[in-house]
Amino acid sequence: MTASLPSPEERLRAAGQRVTAQRVLLLRLLDESKEHLDAEGLYERARREMPDINLSTVYRNLAVLKEAGLVEQRYFAREHGREYFEPSTSAEHYHFTCLSCGRVVEFETPLIARVRAELQARHGVRVRHACICFEGICADCAARGQTVPPSKEIIPHDPPSHV
Amino acid sequence: MTASLPSPEERLRAAGQRVTAQRVLLLRLLDESKEHLDAEGLYERARREMPDINLSTVYRNLAVLKEAGLVEQRYFAREHGREYFEPSTSAEHYHFTCLSCGRVVEFETPLIARVRAELQARHGVRVRHACICFEGICADCAARGQTVPPSKEIIPHDPPSHV
DNA sequence: AGCTTTTTGCAAATGATTTGCAAAAAGCTA
DNA sequence: TAGCTTTTTGCAAATCATTTGCAAAAAGCT
Structure with a gap:
């Protein structure tokens, strides 16, 4: 299911974005969960592997990745005011x-x-x-x-x- | 265009809600503008006629009116995080x-x-x-x-x- | 008019998201 | 690979829309 998609690093490079450990991690987590995560949820998962990562970094990178077309924002009526994301590949x-x-x-x-x-x-x-x-x-x-x-x-x- | 719809008072009573000057005003403003207004926008308009009305009253009443089916919440992609309303009659x-x-x-x-x-x-x-x-x-x-x-x-x- | 319940205005709280800033990392280039 | 420039990070504080606690005021009975 995740077999044929380019690695986070490749996708970042292809999109002309800097490759940072944080971005790679976030993209991977998004890929893996294949589900709707919000910034807080991503942050929780991310800090399990990178304990010092900061919530604002997650927000900033979601904005960057979204701009670059690497992730997509999803909407749930109930969750208005909360932003959910999925990898663009879904x-x-x-x-x-x-x-x-x-x-x-x-x-x-x-x-x-x-x-x-x-x-x-x-x-x-x-x-x-x-x-x-x-x-x-x-x-x-x-x-x-x-x-x-x-x-x-x-x-x-x-x-x-x-x- | 607004000829045949019941007055704010009538609609409030029909919905089993108390008739307060604030609610009547808000409903009327929503009717008149026939457009998408958010709480802040409604508040601005409202205070022109009722200078002491409070923003939290607007919020509270929008919630009440929405619950009662007298107004509907509308969504604009660009405006996520901001809640817009229109009268239910539109x-x-x-x-x-x-x-x-x-x-x-x-x-x-x-x-x-x-x-x-x-x-x-x-x-x-x-x-x-x-x-x-x-x-x-x-x-x-x-x-x-x-x-x-x-x-x-x-x-x-x-x-x-x-x- | 009197009594009970709901609503109001105000101020302070909340919760998600954003921003300023100095230090750290990334991406050159030589 | 060291040096230099630009971008990104972590942290703390700020922002913005919306919500809530509370005492006073208004609404809806009787």
Whole structure:
């Protein structure tokens, strides 16, 4: 799964960015987890291998990597105000977040690409980036009667896959 | 355009919320501007008529009104970390934000509703809310050669309609 | 009018993200 | 590989939007 992608060093060089131990580490962690991590999450993982790494370094590098197209920012409705990232290599998909338990459901659909195409065609704009996310009640929570917009407290009934 | 919708007072009562001068004012301002306002923007407008209104009151009431379904939160990719609101009465539409000039293009499409329907059908979830937004370069900026992800500085070439 | 509950204004807290700065590391170049 | 220039790092303090605690004021009964 991670077999054919260039190493963090190569990707950094290819993008014309300096290769620092911190960047290499962050890229690798992002690759490995193949999941949505925010700066704090990345920081936690990173300091396990590089105890002196600083949170602001993580933020700064996420900005650099994003600018360079090496990572992509993902959005979750529930998590507005918190920025999540995935390696740019992951497949195009979208997210649904359960308001009750926090579970994240990933799904694919060609329709968003069509929306983008139509938007570009009809308005002459060039779409560079999209934020698409849904939230509501997942099947399990619905089954156990969770139908109303519940308290802000999220009680995971099952560990969300990205934790 | 605003002819047939119930007054702020009526809407508040119908939603089982207390009718306070502040809430009535905020709802009215939201109706009048028919545009995307954030808490700060609403606050600015509100204090012109009610100089002692407090920013935290605006925040608290936006939360209440949102919970009651009287206003809806809108999302702009560029504005992540800032919460925008529109009256719930406005038609379903989506936003494209120009990274270069800040212009907001509104557009409609039935495809998002289909995505939602498919998501619900295929995963058994109940979608309560969606965040759909696009960003990139608008036609005008493209015409004047703005094609790269420019600096954070946004130079409006034309006052965006919502200011 | 009197009583109870909700809301308000104010100030201070929060939480994520950013910034200034001097020291350290990266990427040349000779 | 040493020397030099530019970028990056760690740290602490700052910022910015949003939230919260609290006592006084207003709303909604009766």
